[in-house]
Amino acid sequence: MTTVREATFQMLRERGMTTIFGNPGSTELPMLAEPDRPLVCVLGEGSAQYAITGFWTAAAYGLPVTFLVLNNSEYSILKWFAGLESVEGAPGLDLPALDCAAVAQSYGVRSERAGSRDELHTALSGAIEAAEPRLVEVAVQPGMSIG
Numbered sequence: 001m002t003t004v005r006e007a008t009f010q011m012l013r014e015r016g017m018t019t020i021f022g023n024p025g026s027t028e029l030p031m032l033a034e035p036d037r038p039l040v041c042v043l044g045e046g047s048a049q050y051a052i053t054g055f056w057t058a059a060a061y062g063l064p065v066t067f068l069v070l071n072n073s074e075y076s077i078l079k080w081f082a083g084l085e086s087v088e089g090a091p092g093l094d095l096p097a098l099d100c101a102a103v104a105q106s107y108g109v110r111s112e113r114a115g116s117r118d119e120l121h122t123a124l125s126g127a128i129e130a131a132e133p134r135l136v137e138v139a140v141q142p143g144m145s146i147g
């Protein structure tokens with residue numbers, strides 16, 4: 001069975017992209033290396049909480065980065081890891097009601113939520129074209145498998 005993680009890495013590799021650690025690394029390092037390329041930082045709603053000031057950095061320096069938050073309302077990777085270690089009932093792994101769009105907006109990053117495939121396409125296109133930081137948040141299903 002293909003996992004979301006494997007499919008994501010494969011998709012990135014096929015397009016000459018890579019994964020970096022959290023907001024600051026995703027925001028600053030590639031931008032310094034190749035400032036003319038559009039930059040999209042794809043992250044989970046949980047990861048966003050660990051480097052939340054990356055939103056401030058993007059807003060303060062006017063960096064034209066697009067944040068795409070895939071919000072599955074859980075700490076999925078640790079649920080998966082708990083299963084791997086046969087741990088049952090690990091606490092604190094559900095993350096309901098995290099609103100990354102509202103948080104990023106409060107840091108000065110114009111943000112929106114997409115509720116459908118069409119809305120996601122429109123929001124992402126606009127965000128990538130914009131000459132300022134933008135955030136698009138979309139709800140995705142919990143769990144690791146996609147098929």
Ligand SMILES: Cc1ncc(C[n+]2csc(CCOP(=O)(O)OP(=O)(O)O)c2C)c(N)n1
Pocket residue numbers: 021022043044045046047048050051072074075076077078
């Ligand atoms: C800067 C940084 N802090 C902490 C971690 C540890 N870490 C790995 S995944 C993760 C959160 C995962 O939650 P989420 O982003 O919601 O992704 P999901 O597992 O639900 O796909 C964290 C905190 C990290 N990789 N990098």
Ligand SMILES: [Mg+2]
Pocket residue numbers: 044045046070071072073074075076
């Ligand atoms: Mg999550």
